[in-house]
Amino acid sequence: MPIRQTLFGAIAALTLVSAAHAQDMPVYFESDGAVMAGFDPVSYFQGNAPVRGMPEYAVIWKGAEWHFASAENRDLFESNPRAYAPQFGGYCAYAMAQGLLKSTDPMLWDMVDGRLYLTHSPEVEKVWRGDRAEFIEMAEENWPVILYHD
Structure with a gap:
């Protein structure tokens, strides 16, 4: 097999492995399962101080529970979680x-x-x-x- 094909195959395999691992990254959360001690991650981007989220606006992402101060913040997070996490x-x-x-x-x-x-x-x-x-x-x-x- 030509070296070039082998090299491209190895790069493709590493890319696939990296992409697969990136989707399974662990998240730090408290013993109650809430990420960031229940603070709303979107709130950090909206003002001067973080705001505590509420369980009624929670979502599960990456195997952990994320709390939000409002349905709007929850929806923003769900539309692009990597932007706010x-x-x-x-x-x-x-x-x-x-x-x-x-x-x-x-x-x-x-x-x-x-x-x-x-x-x-x-x-x-x-x-x-x-x-x-x-x-x-x-x-x-x-x-x-x-x-x-x-």
């Missing part, structure tokens, strides 16, 4: 940059280039804000490795 499945963005999965505090958040990032503690948030671009780059490299490490 926090990066790295809601795990701490700084910890992900270090190669770790760590819980988050939904009140410790940052918006970078229209994407929502959560952090674990006020101390971690301070470090995160010191070099967000570098930490985002590192976290994006670590995210698939951490998720699929055996």
